[in-house]
Amino acid sequence: MxxxxxxxxxxxxxxxxxxxxxxxxxxxxxxxxxxxxxxxxxxxxxxxxxxxxxxxxxxxxxxxxxxxxxxxxxxxxxxxxxxxxxxxxxxxxxxxxxxxxxxxxxxxxxxxxxxxxxxxxxxxxxxxxxxxxxxxxxARLIRFDADALRRPSGLITPAQLDSLGFLNDRGEGLPSVLYGIREKDHESFTALVESMRGFFPTLKTIRLPAASASALTLELELSDGTRVPPEHMSEGLLRFLALATLRFLSPCSVVxxxxxxxxxxxxxxxxxxxxxxxxxxxxxxxxxxxxxxxxxxxxxxxxxxxxxxxxxxxxxxxxxxxxxxxxxxxxxxxxxxxxxxxxxxxxxxxxxxxxxxxx
Incomplete structure (x- = not known):
């Protein structure tokens, strides 16, 4: 420190x-x-x-x-x-x-x-x-931008799981980060979803459908079955979700x-x-x-x-x-x-x- x-x-x-x-x-x-x-x-x-x-x-x-x-x-x-x-x-x-x-x-x-x-x-x-x-x-610098958080991002390889992080300080690559958390430890991903559900009760789960052959996008499923694409997600929810991922990223001494x-x-x-x-x-x-x-x-x-x-x-x-x-x-x-x-x-x-x- x-x-x-x-x-x-x-x-x-x-x-x-x-x-x-x-x-x-x-x-x-x-x-x-x-x-x-x-x-x-x-x-x-x-x-x-x-x-x-x-x-x-x-x-x-x-x-x-x-x-x-x-x-x-x-x-x-x-x-x-x-x-x-x-x-x-x-x-x-x-x-x-x-x-x-x-x-x-x-x-x-x-x-x-x-x-x-x-x-x-x-x-x-x-x-x-x-x-x-x-x-x-x-050190990891964070200046989250909702538009960057909404963007699709590429698949990551098993070798990249040990250096998990956003692509830039605006938060680009959120779908890849969530995918990496899920692939590395599904229990951690489940815990992340449950913690988000505690703050946003209508949330059922977080989905990561394919945006293309090589990229993922973010999708929320609500308790009534509604699917919410990233362009319809609120800035507050996106930023809160991005902050919640910090504990699962590759270690650093200062955020x-x-x-x-x-x-x-x-x-x-x-x-x-x-x-x-x-x-x-x-x-x-x-x-x-x-x-x-x-x-x-x-x-x-x-x-x-x-x-x-x-x-x-x-x-x-x-x-x-x-x-x-x-x-x-x-x-x-x-x-x-x-x-x-x-x-x-x-x-x-x-x-x-x-x-x-x-x-």
């Missing part, structure tokens, strides 16, 4: 440090840096435990350099875990890594490596078995979720958050959330919420734990966490939540 994350000169994150918990949410106005922070976490884990591949379409799975230009400061991303810390610096031309083991105090430094290299890929040159890197074993409340009925938001907390605990997976919903915040504790704000375009993002906001203890005696934030947020800067000393 990442206990502390530091970032410098990554988009609007000029100099930010945040303490993290197993389940943690970032709140704040639009354009305050919440999504950028999730992307920064994904970048440092990708650097530490996987690789970037250079193609004719650019770097895949994504370009972590955030448009670094000549003469600009280095980008610094650092993740602290129980085993120690890992940091990576990037410039327009090269990247450099450092890693320290907490127990021994030994620090490893990797030589700078150019982005443009004959191998056409970039990966960590530190020892993969290092305990710090072992604790950063992959990063943008606005899990989108499309959900208020009652379903609380249930979705309870499900995410249970998933985090059972799978030892850290869940980091960017949200605008006070109902999401109501399901968290004061240690699990950080407020982000950006006073102006030329000023970098600032972060403060909600428990350290101005006069928190007095206000927390009156409001729930979500209400506390909602009472002060203005949709712009949320400045009343910040102590005058921080301005």
């Amino acid at each position: 990442i206990t502390k994350f530091t970032v410098e000169n990554y988009g609007c994150l000029k100099d930010v440090e945040v303490e993290l918990t197993p389940v943690h949410a970032f709140i704040g106005p639009n354009d305050s840096g919440k999504s950028t922070l999730l992307h920064a976490v994904r970048s440092v884990i990708q650097f530490a435990t996987s690789r970037f591949v250079q193609t004719d379409r650019g770097w895949l799975p994504f370009d972590p350099r955030m448009d670094v230009r000549d003469g600009e400061p280095k980008r610094l991303l650092g993740a602290h875990a129980s085993a120690g810390w890992y940091a990576v610096e990037t410039t327009k031309d090269a990247t450099e890594e450092r890693c320290q083991d907490k127990d021994s105090g030994e620090e490893q430094v990797a030589s700078p490596r150019p982005w443009n290299n004959p191998c056409r890929f970039l990966e960590s040159s530190l020892e993969r078995l290092h305990p710090v890197l072992a604790s950063l074993s992959g 990063l979720i943008e606005e899990p409340e989108n499309g959900l009925h208020p009652a379903r938001i609380a249930e979705a958050m309870q499900g995410l907390r249970a998933f985090a605990s059972a799978s030892n997976t850290q869940v980091l959330i960017a949200t605008h919903s006070p109902l999401v915040i109501d399901e968290l504790t004061a240690d699990e919420v950080t407020v982000l704000t950006r006073p102006s375009v030329g000023v970098g993002t600032r972060a403060i734990p909600i428990k350290n906001t101005h006069n928190f203890e007095k206000r927390a005696g009156v409001y729930k966490l979500g209400e506390l934030w909602l009472a002060y947020c203005d949709g712009n800067q949320e400045e009343p939540l910040f102590d005058a000393r921080l301005r």
Whole structure:
């Protein structure tokens, strides 16, 4: 688990440090840096435990350099875990890594490596078995989009069952994911259907009919026998179903979720958050959330919420734990966490939540 994350000169994150918990949410106005922070976490884990591949379409799975230009400061991303810390610096031309083991105090430094290299890929040159890197074993970014969730997707092979996941962060490939869950362990698929039925009582089962010779689509059968194709499914049901599959996907150390409340009925938001907390605990997976919903915040504790704000375009993002906001203890005696934030947020800067000393 990442206990502390530091970032410098990554988009609007000029100099930010945040303490993290197993389940943690970032709140704040639009354009305050919440999504950028999730992307920064994904970048440092990708650097530490996987690789970037250079193609004719650019770097895949994504370009972590955030448009670094000549003469600009280095980008610094650092993740602290129980085993120690890992940091990576990037410039327009090269990247450099450092890693320290907490127990021994030994620090490893990797030589700078150019982005443009004959191998056409970039990966960590530190020892993969290092305990710090072992604790950063992959990140999954989620920004579910209903249209992507509705699309048919291809059949998967037995070899792909051990790396089960969506095709992209929008959730494309949901039928394939459900097929994989069913093929790998039919009891797990049955449990998934039963859990969905608890929230949507008219649901009888989930079907995966062929959309073509090589692709599956999603279909719901209701208790009265009605068959519902994906184009007629509500966004809320699709998103809730996609969230419910997370515990069956291939393991990773961190799941990063943008606005899990989108499309959900208020009652379903609380249930979705309870499900995410249970998933985090059972799978030892850290869940980091960017949200605008006070109902999401109501399901968290004061240690699990950080407020982000950006006073102006030329000023970098600032972060403060909600428990350290101005006069928190007095206000927390009156409001729930979500209400506390909602009472002060203005949709712009949320400045009343910040102590005058921080301005």
